Structures are given as C-alpha cells and as structure tokens.
Amino acid sequence: MTDDRVIAREDLDALFDALHRCGYTVVGPTVRDSTIRLAEIAGTRDLPAGVTDEQEAGRYRLAQREDAALFGFNLGPDSLKRWQLPPDRTVWRARRKPDGELTDFSTDARSGPAGMPDRIAYIGARACELHARAILERVLLGGNHPDPELRERADALIVIAVQCGEAGPTCFCASMGAGPKVTSGYDILLTELLDADHHVFIAATGSVRGEELLAEVPTRRAGSEELAAARATPARAAEQIQRKLDADWVKELLYAHLEHPEWESVAQRCLTCGNCTMVCPTCFCTSVEDVTDLTGEQVERRQQWDSCFAVDHSYMHGGGPARQSARSRYRQWMTHKLASWDDQFGTSGCVGCGRCITWCPVGIDITEEAQAIGAVTHGPARATPAKED
Amino acid sequence: MLASASDTATASAGPLVPAPFRLLAKRRETADTWTLELEPRHGTPLEFAPGQFTMISRGGCGEVPISISGDPDEPERLVQTVRAVGLATSALCEAEPGEVLSVRGPFGTAWPLEEAEGADVVIVAGGIGLPPLRGAVLRMLAQRERYGRLVLLYGGRAPDQLLFGEQIQQWREQGLEVLITVDSAGPEWIGHVGVVTRLIGRAGLDASRVLAMTCGPEVMMRFVVATLADTGVQSDRIHVSIERNMQCGIGVCGHCQLGPVLVCRDGPVFRYSEVERWMRVREL
Numbered sequence: 001m002t003d004d005r006v007i008a009r010e011d012l013d014a015l016f017d018a019l020h021r022c023g024y025t026v027v028g029p030t031v032r033d034s035t036i037r038l039a040e041i042a043g044t045r046d047l048p049a050g051v052t053d054e055q056e057a058g059r060y061r062l063a064q065r066e067d068a069a070l071f072g073f074n075l076g077p078d079s080l081k082r083w084q085l086p087p088d089r090t091v092w093r094a095r096r097k098p099d100g101e102l103t104d105f106s107t108d109a110r111s112g113p114a115g116m117p118d119r120i121a122y123i124g125a126r127a128c129e130l131h132a133r134a135i136l137e138r139v140l141l142g143g144n145h146p147d148p149e150l151r152e153r154a155d156a157l158i159v160i161a162v163q164c165g166e167a168g169p170t171c172f173c174a175s176m177g178a179g180p181k182v183t184s185g186y187d188i189l190l191t192e193l194l195d196a197d198h199h200v201f202i203a204a205t206g207s208v209r210g211e212e213l214l215a216e217v218p219t220r221r222a223g224s225e226e227l228a229a230a231r232a233t234p235a236r237a238a239e240q241i242q243r244k245l246d247a248d249w250v251k252e253l254l255y256a257h258l259e260h261p262e263w264e265s266v267a268q269r270c271l272t273c274g275n276c277t278m279v280c281p282t283c284f285c286t287s288v289e290d291v292t293d294l295t296g297e298q299v300e301r302r303q304q305w306d307s308c309f310a311v312d313h314s315y316m317h318g319g320g321p322a323r324q325s326a327r328s329r330y331r332q333w334m335t336h337k338l339a340s341w342d343d344q345f346g347t348s349g350c351v352g353c354g355r356c357i358t359w360c361p362v363g364i365d366i367t368e369e370a371q372a373i374g375a376v377t378h379g380p381a382r383a384t385p386a387k388e389d
Numbered sequence: 390m391l392a393s394a395s396d397t398a399t400a401s402a403g404p405l406v407p408a409p410f411r412l413l414a415k416r417r418e419t420a421d422t423w424t425l426e427l428e429p430r431h432g433t434p435l436e437f438a439p440g441q442f443t444m445i446s447r448g449g450c451g452e453v454p455i456s457i458s459g460d461p462d463e464p465e466r467l468v469q470t471v472r473a474v475g476l477a478t479s480a481l482c483e484a485e486p487g488e489v490l491s492v493r494g495p496f497g498t499a500w501p502l503e504e505a506e507g508a509d510v511v512i513v514a515g516g517i518g519l520p521p522l523r524g525a526v527l528r529m530l531a532q533r534e535r536y537g538r539l540v541l542l543y544g545g546r547a548p549d550q551l552l553f554g555e556q557i558q559q560w561r562e563q564g565l566e567v568l569i570t571v572d573s574a575g576p577e578w579i580g581h582v583g584v585v586t587r588l589i590g591r592a593g594l595d596a597s598r599v600l601a602m603t604c605g606p607e608v609m610m611r612f613v614v615a616t617l618a619d620t621g622v623q624s625d626r627i628h629v630s631i632e633r634n635m636q637c638g639i640g641v642c643g644h645c646q647l648g649p650v651l652v653c654r655d656g657p658v659f660r661y662s663e664v665e666r667w668m669r670v671r672e673l
C-alpha cells in the first residue's frame with residue numbers, strides 16, 4: 001500500500017509495543033521443548049533468535065544458526081488453525097430445566113478454557129500459512145451456516161507475515177501455488193535482511209490497520225539495494241524447494257486410482273496415528289460430545305479436533321465404520337486433501353507446508369505417495385492422469 | 390464474553406445451538422421404534438421438505454441425525470420416527486410426553502417430488518428406511534392426480550418389525566400400491582418372504598415411466614439400484630438417501646464424506662447417477 005519502510009532490528013520491539021497498546025495479544029514462534037511452537041510472546045526476546053529447524057520426513061530438530069536471524073527457520077507443528085478452530089471448545093453450555101428444556105445458553109466466546117484473548121496478532125506467518133488460513137476460513141465460514149463465534153475469532157486476527165528466505169526440505173508450497181512468496185493476506189509483511197553489519201526488516205503494509213500500526217514504529221524509507229534484496233529473498237527460497245507435486249493432475253490421478261495397490265503398500269507403514277491431520281493447517285474434522293455435571297443440570301456440548309484416521313470417525317450403527325481398513329483411511333485423507341476438497345469447497349485442501357511429512361512418525365510423504373500412484377502407469381518422473389483402474 | 394439467554398432465542402445464536410421442542414405424544418411402532426410428535430416451544434413451525442432431517446437430542450445424551458417422518462403440509466408438528474439402537478436414540482425413545490427435546494435443522498436435500506410428477510413412482514424402503522419416505526408418500530397421496538402409479542415396496546426383517554401397519558392400509562385406499570416382504574416369518578405370515586429386491590420384479594413396472602426413491606441399509610440400496618438397472622431404469626431416475634456418521638449436519642465437521650460429497654450438505658437424498666461412482670468403491 002504505502003512505500004516499503006525499513007525497521008531496524010532494535011526497533012522491532014516497537015511493533016510489539018504498538019500491538020500491545022492496541023489491545024492485541026501477540027502470538028508467534030518461540031522455542032518450547034526443543035520445538036518451535038506458537039505461543040503468546042512478549043517481544044523479540046521470545047523469538048527463536050539464531051535458531052533454525054532441520055526437517056526431513058519423520059524428522060525434526062532445532063539447530064544453531066551462524067547468524068542472529070529472528071525468523072531463520074520454517075515451520076513448527078502449530079498453525080493458525082489453533083486460533084481459527086480451537087482443539088477443544090464448548091460450542092454451548094446450558095442449564096437443563098426439569099422438563100428437559102435447555103436454557104441460559106452461553107458459549108466460550110473468546111475467554112473460555114480454549115483461551116482466546118480478545119484480539120490476536122500473529123507474527124511470523126509464512127505464505128503457506130496465509131493460504132491455509134484462507135482455506136480453513138472458507139470451509140468453516142463459507143457455507144450456509146457460518147458459526148458466529150468462529151467468525152469473531154477470524155475477525156479478531158491481525159497478521160504480520162514474514163517472507164521466507166529459505167525453504168525447508170519438506171516444503172512444496174510452490175507446487176500448490178501457496179508460496180514461498182507472500183503476495184496477499186497480511187496486514188504487515190516483513191522481509192528480514194541480515195548480513196555482517198546490517199540487520200533490518202523491510203516492512204510493507206497490506207491493510208489500513210497495518211498502516212496505522214506501522215506508523216507507530218520508527219522506520220525509514222527503504223533504499224533501492226534493500227528493496228532488491230527483499231525481492232530476492234523469496235526467490236532464494238523458491239530455488240531451494242526440493243519436493244514437488246503435480247497439482248494440476250493429482251485430483252484426476254487419485255480419483256482414477258482409488259483401487260491402486262499403493263494404498264495397500266502405504267497402509268503397511270501407516271500407524272493411523274493421525275499426527276498428519278493434527279499438524280495440518282487445514283484439516284478441520286471435529287466431533288462433539290455432550291457433558292453433564294453430576295446433577296444433570298448443567299449440560300455442555302464440547303467440540304474437539306478429530307481425525308479421519310480414527311476408526312470411529314466413520315462409525316455408523318449397524319454397519320460399523322464405513323472405513324475400517326488402514327488402507328481406506330489413508331486413502332480418505334490423501335484424496336480429501338488433494339482431490340475431493342476441491343469438489344467440496346472449490347479449493348485444494350493442501351498448501352504444501354510439509355508438516356504432515358515432517359511429523360509423520362514413520363516418514364510417510366504425501367508427495368511420494370502421489371508419485372507412487374502416478375508412477376506405475378507413467379514412470380516415476382511425473383504424475384499424469386490415467387484411465388480408471 | 391457470554392451470550393445471554395435472550396440472544397440465543399434468536400437466529401444469532403448460531404447454527405450449533407438447538408431450539409426447544411416439546412414432546413406432545415409418542416407412539417410405539419415396534420419393540421424398539423417410536424414415533425415422536427413434537428411442537429416448537431417458541432411457536433415458529435419447522436417448515437421442511439420430505440427427505441430432510443434434523444439433528445435432535447435429549448439434553449446431554451448426544452445429538453443424532455433423524456429424518457422428518459411427518460406431513461410436510463402440517464409443519465406445526467415435527468414428527469420423527471426413531472429406532473433405539475444406541476445411547477442417543479434410546480434416550481430419545483425413552484423421553485416422555487411433556488419433556489422438551491433439542492432440535493437443529495431441518496438440513497439436507499429432499500426427495501424430487503416435482504420431478505416425479507407424471508412418472509410412475511416406485512418407493513423401495515428397508516426397515517427404518519421407510520420413515521424418511523413417509524412425508525413423500527403423504528405429499529404424493531395428497532396430490533394423487535399429479536402422479537402415475539404410486540408403488541411402495543417395503544421390506545422388514547420380520548412381521549413384527551414392520552412400521553406404520555394401519556397407515557399403510559389407509560395409503561392403499563388412497564391409491565398407493567403396496568407390496569411387503571420380510572426376511573423371515575412364522576407360518577402365520579401369509580405375505581412375501583425374501584429380500585425386497587424380489588418385489589421389484591413382481592411390481593410389473595414399465596421402466597421407461599419409473600422414477601424410483603429408495604432408503605434403507607446401504608447393502609439393500611446397492612441391490613435395489615442393480616435390480617432396477619436390470620429392469621431398464623436409468624440411474625438418473627433413481628434417488629437414494631444415504632446414511633453416514635454426522636456430527637454437525639451443516640458441512641463443517643468432515644464426518645459424512647463420501648468422496649466429493651458431504652452427505653449432510655449435498656444429500657442425504659442424491660440422484661443415484663451423481664453418487665454411483667463413489668458408492669461403488671468399497672470403504673470410500
């Protein structure tokens with residue numbers, strides 16, 4: 001919107017101060033238990049300075065960087081999903097009258113056990129996360145019955161995005177059209193520039209709120225070299241991306257091969273633990289459970305994250321689960337992410353963040369599985385659609 | 390921030406907050422199946438189209454999808470027929486008149502009653518699959534002249550498991566042809582014994598005029614559509630009502646997926662040609 005500005009490293013805390021003054025709770029990446037988690041942070045001292053993450057299929061480890069970059073890592077297991085759709089929330093709480101009527105309905109809104117403060121500023125969002133946020137918002141709020149509490153949560157978020165300068169080995173956002181370059185969906189966008197004697201953030205704004213906030217932070221105009229360096233940053237990340245998925249063909253490919261032998265092969269390895277669905281920033285399955293107190297007078301309906309890998313997920317009286325075998329459950333997950341999501345919601349369910357690859361205890365890789373299903377009929381190089389098997 | 394009670398009486402309460410319905414009467418249909426007649430506590434009738442369902446619960450005992458089995462021309466009464474098979478459905482069947490139950494909806498798609506005008510309508514129901522079709526039968530009988538033949542093929546496990554016995558007799562008098570079969574029966578049963586698909590052959594259908602609606606266990610529906618196809622009925626003239634696990638009823642919980650469709654949102658009533666490809670895949 002306005003011209004790009006430069007924030008010096010030592011002035012970045014002024015952005016936190018401005019957010020705090022406006023009543024925002026700042027959530028961002030911070031090191032907890034040797035993992036980069038999203039949590040409330042007070043200022044730049046809580047950011048993972050000089051830390052990077054080493055990721056591979058089934059492997060995650062933090063390491064020390066040679067520099068003091070504040071955003072020199074990619075993604076941890078958490079995503080904005082936690083704030084858009086809390087892992088456990090009370091959808092309503094009510095009093096049960098003697099005749100069974102429920103009255104005095106209340107909800108968690110934003111202050112209940114799910115711990116949603118009034119307004120959240122999320123600092124550190126990458127391109128894939130902005131895309132994931134939009135996808136999840138479309139699923140939860142784009143239908144005919146939007147939930148007002150989730151709407152409020154969505155509207156309470158302000159996003160300070162960060163341009164990726166490096167890509168992790170499990171990233172494939174470029175294939176999914178979701179990165180690595182941030183192009184929209186932020187209030188403020190930071191690009192971290194760092195060399196021996198120079199540590200600054202190029203700041204662009206994407207909304208009026210973002211402009212107002214940035215006005216409270218000491219900045220100067222960006223020089224042309226700095227602007228060029230900022231432009232080169234996501235391009236550098238793009239060059240590092242190793243994994244690929246043919247997003248144009250994968251839907252037809254999977255639909256045409258629902259009985260492919262690879263589903264059996266991956267089921268031999270899959271533990272059906274559901275980790276992939278928990279870390280996925282767009283997976284939205286939930287279950288509800290009614291809880292009553294001992295008197296039976298207080299009734300609460302709780303909604304919790306669920307996973308299509310749980311055998312109960314498709315349970316029906318009489319028939320039992322629609323998807324009993326591990327094969328059918330892995331197939332459900334992958335075809336949902338990459339094929340049926342598009343029919344259901346008009347967008348892919350995958351942004352290529354790679355979390356499911358990193359956090360799978362046995363290192364199952366969605367891009368490899370897509371390859372394997374494309375490979376038998378078409379050679380390993382490229383997944384193209386095939387006729388029905 | 391707490392939403393106040395007065396807020397929640399309005400639409401702003403959100404789609405997951407139920408509305409109170411008083412149980413006026415209950416009628417025992419079989420040993421384990423009851424028809425509940427409810428009335429909205431706050432007046433507004435639940436306008437619905439036959440085939441749609443509600444998410445209903447008895448305070449704190451779990452919420453389940455149940456089709457509306459009432460007459461669409463009498464929306465001031467919410468009528469639902471429930472078979473007690475587990476926690477939530479047993480709690481519903483045990484509710485006593487005067488009690489207040491919690492209801493969300495109606496949700497989902499309806500039987501194609503307009504498209505069926507002029508056709509010979511064949512309804513194939515198995516067991517608890519008849520109540521979701523009851524409203525369609527009532528509407529078509531009320532507008533009898535708009536349809537060709539109206540045929541109900543109904544199968545149950547045993548004679549004492551059959552629903553709506555007396556009403557079916559009345560429907561016959563109003564112009565519904567009815568064939569009933571049971572899986573097994575004692576010597577006192579003089580009707581058909583065997584699977585419901587056998588009745589399709591006995592109905593003497595003119596395939597080119599048929600529009601079929603079927604609801605029952607999924608295996609039954611598979612055989613029904615296969616048999617109808619054998620007699621020459623096109624798959625776009627067959628409509629099925631599909632059951633899946635449902636936690637929300639409004640397309641946001643992910644439990645009711647069948648390939649590209651969300652059964653609660655895009656169904657439960659589907660044109661068979663739209664879901665045929667997916668229903669053919671085991672464990673999809």
Ligand SMILES: Cc1cc2nc3c(=O)[nH]c(=O)nc-3n(C[C@H](O)[C@H](O)[C@H](O)COP(=O)(O)OP(=O)(O)OC[C@H]3O[C@@H](n4cnc5c(N)ncnc54)[C@H](O)[C@@H]3O)c2cc1C
Nearest residue numbers: 312315317453454455456471472475476477478632633657
């Ligand atoms: C669109 C639609 C219309 C329907 N219409 C009717 C109707 O008109 N009449 C009627 O009688 N029925 C109808 N049903 C079926 C009815 O919804 C089920 O019988 C009901 O959900 C069973 O609930 P329950 O709690 O009584 O049974 P249970 O079997 O106790 O519970 C089923 C629920 O509990 C969970 N659950 C229970 N046991 C297990 C387990 N062992 N493992 C995992 N999960 C478990 C599942 O999540 C499931 O949601 C309809 C279903 C659908 C989808």
Ligand code: SF4
Nearest residue numbers: 280350351353354356
């Ligand atoms: S499916 Fe995997 S790569 Fe795709 S968005 Fe989910 S976690 Fe990320």
Ligand code: SF4
Nearest residue numbers: 270271273274276360
């Ligand atoms: S793919 Fe991996 S993370 Fe997902 S359920 Fe299977 S073992 Fe768990």
Ligand code: FES
Nearest residue numbers: 638640642643653
């Ligand atoms: S029942 Fe929740 S999505 Fe259909």
